[in-house]
Amino acid sequence: MDVTETPLAAPLNVGFDYTRSTGPVLGRFVNGLRERRIEGIRGSDGRVHVPPVEYDPVTAEQLGEFVPVGEEGTVVSWSWCPEPLDGQPLSRPFAWALVKLDGADTALLHAVDAGSPENIHSGQRVRVRWAEDTVGHIRDIAYFLPVDAADTAPTEAAPPVAEREEGAPVSVVITPVHLKYMHSASPEESRYLRGLAEGKLIGQRCPACEKVYIPPRGACPTDGVPTTEEVELPDTGIVTTFCIVNVPFLGQRLKPPYVAAYILLDGADIAFLHLVLGCDAQDVKMGMRVRASWKPRDEWWTSLENISHFEPTGEPDAAYESFAHHL
Amino acid sequence: MPDVAIAGFAKAPNVRETPGTTNGVEMLVPIFAEVFEKTGLSKQDIGFWCSGSSDYLAGRAFSFIAAVDAIGAFPPIHESHVEMDAAWALYEAWLKIRMGEVETALVYGFGKSSAGQLRRVLALQLDPYVVTPLWPDSVSIAGIQARLGLEAGLWSEKDLAEVAARGTGKDVGELLDAPYLADPLRRHDIAPVTDGAAVVILSTVERARDIVDHPAVISGIEHRVDSPVLGARDLTRSPSTEAAAKALDLDGADLAELHAPFTHQELILRAALGLGDGVEVNPSGGALAANPMFSAGLARIGEAAARIHRGESRKAVAHATSGPALQQNLVTVLEAR
Numbered sequence: 001m002d003v004t005e006t007p008l009a010a011p012l013n014v015g016f017d018y019t020r021s022t023g024p025v026l027g028r029f030v031n032g033l034r035e036r037r038i039e040g041i042r043g044s045d046g047r048v049h050v051p052p053v054e055y056d057p058v059t060a061e062q063l064g065e066f067v068p069v070g071e072e073g074t075v076v077s078w079s080w081c082p083e084p085l086d087g088q089p090l091s092r093p094f095a096w097a098l099v100k101l102d103g104a105d106t107a108l109l110h111a112v113d114a115g116s117p118e119n120i121h122s123g124q125r126v127r128v129r130w131a132e133d134t135v136g137h138i139r140d141i142a143y144f145l146p147v148d149a150a151d152t153a154p155t156e157a158a159p160p161v162a163e164r165e166e167g168a169p170v171s172v173v174i175t176p177v178h179l180k181y182m183h184s185a186s187p188e189e190s191r192y193l194r195g196l197a198e199g200k201l202i203g204q205r206c207p208a209c210e211k212v213y214i215p216p217r218g219a220c221p222t223d224g225v226p227t228t229e230e231v232e233l234p235d236t237g238i239v240t241t242f243c244i245v246n247v248p249f250l251g252q253r254l255k256p257p258y259v260a261a262y263i264l265l266d267g268a269d270i271a272f273l274h275l276v277l278g279c280d281a282q283d284v285k286m287g288m289r290v291r292a293s294w295k296p297r298d299e300w301w302t303s304l305e306n307i308s309h310f311e312p313t314g315e316p317d318a319a320y321e322s323f324a325h326h327l
Numbered sequence: 328m329p330d331v332a333i334a335g336f337a338k339a340p341n342v343r344e345t346p347g348t349t350n351g352v353e354m355l356v357p358i359f360a361e362v363f364e365k366t367g368l369s370k371q372d373i374g375f376w377c378s379g380s381s382d383y384l385a386g387r388a389f390s391f392i393a394a395v396d397a398i399g400a401f402p403p404i405h406e407s408h409v410e411m412d413a414a415w416a417l418y419e420a421w422l423k424i425r426m427g428e429v430e431t432a433l434v435y436g437f438g439k440s441s442a443g444q445l446r447r448v449l450a451l452q453l454d455p456y457v458v459t460p461l462w463p464d465s466v467s468i469a470g471i472q473a474r475l476g477l478e479a480g481l482w483s484e485k486d487l488a489e490v491a492a493r494g495t496g497k498d499v500g501e502l503l504d505a506p507y508l509a510d511p512l513r514r515h516d517i518a519p520v521t522d523g524a525a526v527v528i529l530s531t532v533e534r535a536r537d538i539v540d541h542p543a544v545i546s547g548i549e550h551r552v553d554s555p556v557l558g559a560r561d562l563t564r565s566p567s568t569e570a571a572a573k574a575l576d577l578d579g580a581d582l583a584e585l586h587a588p589f590t591h592q593e594l595i596l597r598a599a600l601g602l603g604d605g606v607e608v609n610p611s612g613g614a615l616a617a618n619p620m621f622s623a624g625l626a627r628i629g630e631a632a633a634r635i636h637r638g639e640s641r642k643a644v645a646h647a648t649s650g651p652a653l654q655q656n657l658v659t660v661l662e663a664r
Contacts, residue, residue: 007346014386018455026456049559051457057554076558077478079470080510085447087462096467098558107558109458109468117510122478138457159460175460177451181386181443186348217396218352224370224399226356 007190008302012183017160018175025054028066031169033140036130039066040104047105051138070102071128072147080117086178089143089156095120099144111143113153119146133158136170188216188227193302195232199294203268205229211269235292235307237265238318240326244281257281263290263310264326271326274304278311287317331424332535332542333661334431335366335528336629336636341617344441345522349385350393351437354524359397362433362526366538370399373528374429376406377420379413379436379621383451386443394437405429412436412586412624413525414647414657420529421548430531436622437524445520445620452650454555465588465651470512472562472652473591477511481563484511487590491515494612515615518588523619525626543632543643543661547575550657555650562652568599571658580660582607582634582643584627588614592653596646600658606644610634624648628659635663 022030025041029052032039041052042065050069055062078097084090089111097120098107113129114120126144129151134140135158142155162172185193188204192215195202204216204227211220216227242261245254259281262271276284278293290310300306339354347353363369376398380391391408398404409415413436420432446464453459476482488502495515505513528538535542551567553560560566583606587593593613602608609615611630614623624647631643645659 007348009346012386018459020455022456029457049556051556053554053556053559057556057559077471077475077562079467079474079512080507081464081467082509085444085462085464087447087450088464089461096463096471098471100558106556109463109471109557110461117507122474138460173456173460175455179383179386179443179448181349183386183442184346184348186353189348218348218350218393219356219396220399221396222399222401224356224359224397226352 005187005190007184007187008193009182009184012181013178014181015176015178018177019162019172021172022170023054025052025063027169027171028052030136030138030140030173033138034134034136034170036134036140038069038071038101038128040069040101041065042067048103049106050101050104050108067103069104073099073101073104073126075112075120075122075124075126076100076107077122078112078120089139094143097126097144099126110141113143113145113149129155131155131158135159135161137173186218188218191230192216196304196306197300197302199297199300199306201233201235201265203231203233203265205231212267213270214265214268214272231267233265233267235265235294236313237263237268237290238323239276239284239286239288239290240264240271240323241286242276242284244284259284261310264323269326272304274307275309276311277309285317287320287323289313289315289317328425329427329531329533330544331421331529332532332544333527333628333632334530334535334538334542335362335368336526336633337361337365338525338622338626338629339523339619341521341523341619343520343522345439347439348393349387349439349442350390351380351439351524352394352397354437354522355394355397355435355526358524358526359435362528366528368431368528368538373431373433374405375420375423375432376404377408377416377432377434379409379411379416379625380438381410381621383448384438384440384443384620411655412621412647412649414624414628415550415649417527417529417625417628418548418550418657421545424529424531430534432529433526434529434625435524435526436625438620438622439522440520440620441522449651458557466509466512466517468557468651469517469589469592470509473516473589474511476563476591476594479563482591482594486594487516490590490593491615494609494615512589516590518614518618521617521619521623523617523622523626525619525622525629527625527629527632539636541636541638541663543635544664545659546662547660548657549574550655552655553653555654557652560652563595565595565599565653565656568596568646568653568656568658571656572600575658575660577601577644577660580606580642580644582610582631582640584611584613584631584643584645585609586614586624586627586647588618588623588648590615595653600644600646602644624657628661631659631661635661638663
């Protein structure tokens with residue numbers, strides 16, 4: 001195996017709306033924010049917690065006495081954020097700060113739009129800059145401003161809102177999460193994917209147990225050593241097990257019913273999942289001989305999608321005993 | 328209940344970026360081989376396996392499953408996982424041996440921090456209702472913590488630079504001339520982004536005597552948690568570390584490996600653990616030299632144990648942290664006996 005080749009890598013962007021129910025304490029807090037009110041909660045020791053906590057951080061007692069606090073407060077500590085990251089409250093340089101609101105005994109972490117580090121200090125008086133659209137979310141506080149500063153810049157767009165009946169209180173908060181990664185395939189997977197781009201099915205043999213894996217593994221699950229010796233496999237094999245898909249789902253490419261099957265290529269020791277088409281779904285059997293149906297060559301790339309599906313060859317079925325230990 | 332000792336340790340080279348996968352297999356296979364060679368054990372000798380890693384670091388669900396291939400997990404093994412630094416996986420393995428369920432355990436942690444934007448990914452460790460939606464990054468939160476101590480007169484910027492200088496050999500004056508990266512933090516105050524992995528083998532003390540000349544006996548292990556509410560904590564202290572230390576006997580320790588990803592956090596930890604001047608701190612360089620996520624804490628325990636294995640320490644304190652601003656802390660005491 002050529003180990004000098006750089007593994008294949010590609011951006012992997014993950015995104016979802018993190019959707020959470022609020023419960024009574026945080027629910028009251030975010031519904032207050034929607035009306036541009038800030039409420040804390042009184043702890044067992046009499047201290048007022050903002051943001052409110054459901055249980056006392058010291059005694060673990062359940063809390064429920066809400067206390068309105070001011071929308072002005074004092075910076076307890078801060079750090080400067082010279083290059084804001086995606087999703088942060090401001091896209092221009094700003095300060096992160098712990099802000100103790102008037103009437104609160106604990107501090108809220110948020111952003112202060114101070115312009116430059118010279119314009120912020122601990123003890124500084126700041127006030128809430130409300131978002132243009134308040135929806136019942138911590139982002140309804142867009143950021144803080146020095147008390148005497150004017151509201152000038154528009155605020156970021158509000159986060160999405162869960163569907164609810166007209167006039168109903170907010171019981172769910174949604175936080176969009178977007179993360180960017182550079183995903184790398186292993187050296188073994190990279191050999192396999194590059195092989196597919198040339199129409200080859202490349203497996204690799206474990207040097208210890210001599211099993212042939214396709215796709216090859218970073219390490220043999222039996223022996224814990226990387227698979228090394230390259231093995232080119234034919235595009236024929238058998239169906240070891242299968243299911244008939246009758247259920248429609250979002251993003252489905254084929255019209256049900258169709259067959260998703262484990263295909264064990266001739267010479268391989270591990271099956272992979274693919275489609276069996278070209279015959280009636282009812283006629284697919286365990287042990288059925290199949291051959292790959294490749295897409296036109298100009299559509300090939302580093303993907304198993306180059307094989308559109310598998311089709312029956314018409315040969316006699318393999319005996320159950322020949323694949324029983326691959327199930 | 329049997330006493331437990333650390334019998335082996337290995338770690339991957341700490342690098343800024345590996346070309347490998349986020350499932351860690353490429354980093355783990357060589358260090359498993361190394362630790363088996365050092366201890367003379369094989370996978371058949373391991374009674375329990377436990378790992379620490381993070382799906383958010385890898386960008387996909389159940390990412391630790393693929394790493395299990397590196398073990399050679401067929402026939403099936405007795406295995407578990409924590410979504411925390413692998414020091415907490417070590418705690419779980421310690422319990423398994425203490426309960427008499429197994430005699431040996433292998434613990435590993437891994438993380439490819441470079442795959443994503445680490446300081447942003449770590450925002451997902453925070454309160455999901457009122458903090459994560461603001462995406463505060465780990466460096467900014469540490470900066471707020473550092474300033475509280477600076478303004479309270481608990482430490483100075485020079486004190487912070489001295490922590491960095493001890494590990495790097497650089498000149499304190501030069502370090503202080505560097506610009507702020509995130510006021511009040513300079514580059515030398517912040518652990519580097521590191522890809523890495525570490526593995527530790529635990530066993531009963533009796534078994535460990537057959538494996539190493541000087542087993543590192545775990546004479547105490549404690550972990551505590553502080554409130555996740557950053558604004559409700561005294562961030563200049565680490566009450567959870569203090570509580571863990573109080574439950575342990577640290578007297579006579581000659582070495583401490585502290586998991587402090589920021590210079591001021593080393594000072595907080597030294598105070599919380601009550602470490603005197605006679606204690607050598609972080610001869611390995613600590614997290615400021617290399618901070619492989621989800622294995623840096625386990626590596627502190629491994630580094631301390633390795634010193635005992637080599638006869639260079641009689642009693643060592645190892646500390647691991649997880650979460651923002653030293654939220655969760657685990658303290659282990661290791662002894663040569």
